[in-house]
Amino acid sequence: MGLYVLENPDLVPNMTTKELAQKSGTSESSVVRFCKSIGIGSFKTFKLELVKELAMSEDNLTDFNFLQDKSEPYDIFQKVTHVNTSAIEAISTSLDRREFENAVDTIQHANRLVFYGVGGSATAAVDGFYKFTKLGYPCTAHHDFHFLLSSIPYLKKNDIIIAISMSGKTKDVLELSRFAQKEEATVIAITNLDKSPLYKEADIRLCTPIVEHDYRIGSIPSRMTQLTIIDALYLSVFKAMGEDVLPQYHEARNEVVRLRR
Numbered sequence: 001m002g003l004y005v006l007e008n009p010d011l012v013p014n015m016t017t018k019e020l021a022q023k024s025g026t027s028e029s030s031v032v033r034f035c036k037s038i039g040i041g042s043f044k045t046f047k048l049e050l051v052k053e054l055a056m057s058e059d060n061l062t063d064f065n066f067l068q069d070k071s072e073p074y075d076i077f078q079k080v081t082h083v084n085t086s087a088i089e090a091i092s093t094s095l096d097r098r099e100f101e102n103a104v105d106t107i108q109h110a111n112r113l114v115f116y117g118v119g120g121s122a123t124a125a126v127d128g129f130y131k132f133t134k135l136g137y138p139c140t141a142h143h144d145f146h147f148l149l150s151s152i153p154y155l156k157k158n159d160i161i162i163a164i165s166m167s168g169k170t171k172d173v174l175e176l177s178r179f180a181q182k183e184e185a186t187v188i189a190i191t192n193l194d195k196s197p198l199y200k201e202a203d204i205r206l207c208t209p210i211v212e213h214d215y216r217i218g219s220i221p222s223r224m225t226q227l228t229i230i231d232a233l234y235l236s237v238f239k240a241m242g243e244d245v246l247p248q249y250h251e252a253r254n255e256v257v258r259l260r261r
Helices: 002-007 017-024 028-037 043-055 064-068 073-094 097-108 121-134 145-154 171-182 197-201 221-260
Strands: 113-117 139-141 160-165 186-192 204-208
Touching (some): 043 073, 121 139, 121 160, 186 197, 204 221
């Protein structure tokens, strides 16, 4: 089985124990024993570590070694497409189904949503703000930490702060989340599992895979994982709301079309 993993490291993160056992000609119990033999307690953890290792390889576009790459612009486009696609596919190895479903259910009953992220994660925060505002939620998203800080005391038990941080160590995100929890608001974290204080402290954890270095040229594949989770939350809540929200959508759409003329 070890040989199969070495020859197909990019395929394994998207497999179940049964699929890996079939592909490698072993049993599911052998897969579990293999993980334990290399010091990893579970197959899920093994897949997370494998994704991390693949992300930290020399082909990582966001690593500064990329500056030595002699690829042409279109080659870079192809590599970016591959890296982003791989990052999105890797989410299934890190995201817990029960946590995601809990997040969707909690958002459905929320009175107010606050989105916050710093740096590259701010893009996902703004995207979440935009999408959930369209669903009729009172939403807030702002890059100014002190501005958001002043709004936290008005949060109540059914309000939610969606805290977004790749590392889970960003001080402003952590402080805002802790303050919100003091007001009995719910914190939903979109963050990495690996050594993330935000993961440990959040009420609901939506884990992204480690797909790039913390010290990097820019947030590229990690941002794609965050945006994908936001999209999935949005569509899940939209579906749960059903047709009740369609009149508002159609009304807004008609105004957009009218103003184009």
